[in-house]
Amino acid sequence: MAEVFPVIPSGIPAQTAADIGRAPDFLFDETGRSGAFQLVDGAVQEVSGAAAVRRWLELMLRQKPGAVPIYRTDGETQPGVEAASLDRRAPEGWAFAEIEQDIRDTAAFCPAIRTVDGFRFTRLRHGVEVRFTAHLHTDETLEVRTNVGE
Incomplete structure (x- = not known):
């Protein structure tokens, strides 16, 4: 059976955030557990450049690696945060180190970072x-705050 979604190649060239294009403007609420697309007169608003990178990170870090077919890659590393690192019974230091590694691996998929x-x-x-800082190829920095494990 053919795959519905193409597999993302692992060798993505670096590019600047201005070249990334656009993304729908989706804002999560204060709790980070829900959110909504930003609409004006019924049309979904879009963001581009660094703001699109921020939206991409917020979305990707809420994914379980390999769980959503459209985000699968051809390598062993998949974007997202492993559920095992969110277990409240796990030692906090280990859990945070695993989440940090998952974020680093996920950020590597965005050519602007x-x-x-x-x-x-x-x-x-x-x-x-x-909370972390993402440094873009354009020498811009993004302060990112997101909830994982929702």
Whole structure:
């Protein structure tokens, strides 16, 4: 049976955030557990450049690796955060280190991102709030705050 969604190639060339294109403007609420597309007169609003990279990160970090067919890649590493690292019974240091590695692996799939650093973690009732800095190839920096494990 043929795959409905194409597999994302692992060798994606680096490009600047301005070349990324556009993404639908989807904002999560304060809890990070739900959200909505931003509409104006019934039309979905779009973001581009660095804002599109931020939306991409917020979406990808809510995925379970390999769970959504459209986001599968041809390599062993898949974008998203493993559920095992969100187990509340796991030691906090180990869990945060695993989440950080998952974020680094996921960020590597976005051609606009050069590096990520400055991780800060906060356990929530449901999941973990993660704050970090993404450095883009355009020398811009993005302060990202997202909830994983919702």
